[in-house]
Amino acid sequence: MQREMLDHSRESMHALVHKRLADQGRATVERVAEGLVNPLYYFDLEAIGQILATIRRQPDVSYVVVYSPDGDVLHDGSQDIMSFGQAMDDPFAAAALAARAPLVQFDEHVLDIAVPISLADERLGGLRVGYSLQNVAADEQAANEILSRSLEEISGRHLQGVTLSLAGLVLLGVALSLLAQRALVRPIRQLAGYAREIETGNFNVDVADSRRRDEIGDLVRTFRRMSESIRRHDRDVRRMAYTDALTGLSNRLAFREVLDQRLIESGGAARGLALLFADIDDFKRVNDTLGHDAGDEVLVQFSERIRDTVERFGGGATLSRFGGDEFVILLEGDERGQHLRETASLLAGVLVEELSRPIVVRERPVHLGISVGITLFPDDAGGATALMKNGDIAMYQAKVAGKNCYRFYSRAMDQAVERRVQLEQDLRGAWDRGELTLAYQPVFDMRANRLVGAEVLLRWQHPKHGMVAPSVFIEVAEQGGLIETLGPQVLRIACRDAVRWRTECGQPDALFLAVNVSPRQLRGGDFAAQVEEILAGTGHPPSLLHLELTETAVIGDELRVSGLLGRLRARGVKVWLDDFGTGFSGLSHLRRVPIDGVKIDRSFIAEALRNPDDLALTTAIIAMAHSLGMTVVAEGVETEGQADLLRERGCDYAQGYWLGHPMPLEDLIALCR
Structure with a gap:
């Protein structure tokens, strides 16, 4: 019985931890890979570095690599990118490069997750994230040791009782069975149930505290602490993965999930959506002349102005920062007609007017502006990727038109991009x-x-x-x-x-x-x-x-x-x-x-x-x-x-x-x- 419970607990815990880490890691890497499409397409190493810095700060992440279709390292999440241009030569590199879908590989030391990055039919490269398994193995070993000691001590006490009186063997056996059911099997079954909940992604399970002062109580309290640690870790990961560190706004990954959900909800309803892509005009001039610290101050002030404008405007709009000097606003309409277009046009006009006022940075007035591109669902596109591409094209046309203005997406813009x-x-x-x-x-x-x-x-x-x-x-x-x-x-x-x-x-x-x-x-x-x-x-x-x-x-x-x-x-x-x-x-x-x-x-x-x-x-x-x-x-x-x-x-x-x-x-x- 002891061996069976040890084997069962060891296998269950090992499968739980590794599967959860693989599923959670794969989901995180896929979301990050989606966020790298545009920066990788435009070869924007600064935007790539900002996205990789977020995931690299996660616990247990050993390395992060963005690689080209030829297997060369484009970014490793560091500021200096010391490995830029070097070929990936680790044991997992060949399989990761050949993969056309998310791939999970592991050995006894590391869990490697590779996700290819493509735009349309063109492969831009891929993202690899390695999670260290050392802490996981240590946690498993500690839990198994606690369980083993608990079972050994309990078995020892009960076997001593059996040897004292052979006459009461049957009665004692029944008593031991009931005691084992209550003292061992029931708590372990409860822990197994909690483990299955965590495995399915429910990190909010409430593990009841135990007042027992024996080893089983220690095991329950250890599992409770581990559950709380996993829950905190999940909250931290989601906060880092879905929040822009500088402005506190939701980032590209969070916005994409919201947009996908809104598209699903709007699929069967007569309700349209509008995306406003806003980009600060001549922002590079601030970084080049006043420094990146001043540039960060400008971004914070701009984001506050945009947030205040959107909140005053009302309508339940969703605001996100896509990185750099680009912000995106999602508007929901009650109908697919002229009303949504007029609403988006009104908000864009207010944004252009508000953000044309000078910003004071380090006692110096800075005059900038904003270019806004607007695209509508379902008029312009039926999918998230196409909508975001159309919004980006419309924003670029606003810049071409002289900046500090807004433009709606049109089919002719696609033709202009194709001509370019x-x-x-x-x-x-x-x-x-x-x-x-x-x-x-x-x-x-x-x-x-x-x-x-x-x-x-x-x-x-x-x-x-x-x-x-x-x-x-x-x-x-x-x-x-x-x-x-x-x-x-x-x-x-x-x-x-x-x-x-x-x-x-x-x-x-x-x-x-x-x-x-x-x-x-x-x-x-x-x-x-x-x-x-x-x-x-x-x-x-x-x-x-x-x-x-x-x-x-x-x-x-x-x-x-x-x-x-x-x-x-x-x-x-x-x-x-x-x-x-x-x-x-x-x-x-x-x-x-x-x-x-x-x-x-x-x-x-x-x-x-x-x-x-x-x-x-x-x-x-x-x-x-x-x-x-x-x-x-x-x-x-x-x-x-x-x-x-x-x-x-x-x-x-x-x-x-x-x-x-x-x-x-x-x-x-x-x-x-």
């Missing part, structure tokens, strides 16, 4: 197909009225769409990472062309070449070594190369960029700050980053003859730059009056359609001659 994706695919092979060419816009010395250099510009002649505007395909190249390939190609060919047109013009030591540099080029790889290699390979003089970069390429990483640009300037390369006057903190960059000159943005030049403010700003920029020993170039000179005005104000160089349109290499050589 197709444009990116076409751009990938455009250079090899000969569709991309270089044009050169001449730059003139305003005092001597002579050609002093040219800015290289990239042009794309699409076989179907014709000439694609640079503002369109350069943005596509930036977001798709193609600029890191196109940038060096443009620089290499432009340097080779510049050597030729200087030679044919008879000015081998004059006429500079100006090349635009993308922020991604500066932040990816060794840009300085890349430029040095191109200059050496083409024979282009470093002193005649002018690199033009915008403030967005500098802010947030001034120390590293200053070192990189300083290395190039030591070789003789000139550095220019493009679009000067339109940035967030241009004056500070003139002090912290080595700069040789500034280019006045064309928006000031266009109105300089009609707007006294633009004229004053242009004059001030020229005077300030000259006082710092910098050269000034004016962009967008399109009339003779503008040129005369700039010459009077002492502007050094100018470029624009009045002075010369962007032209092929041969035309530039002819102009130079």
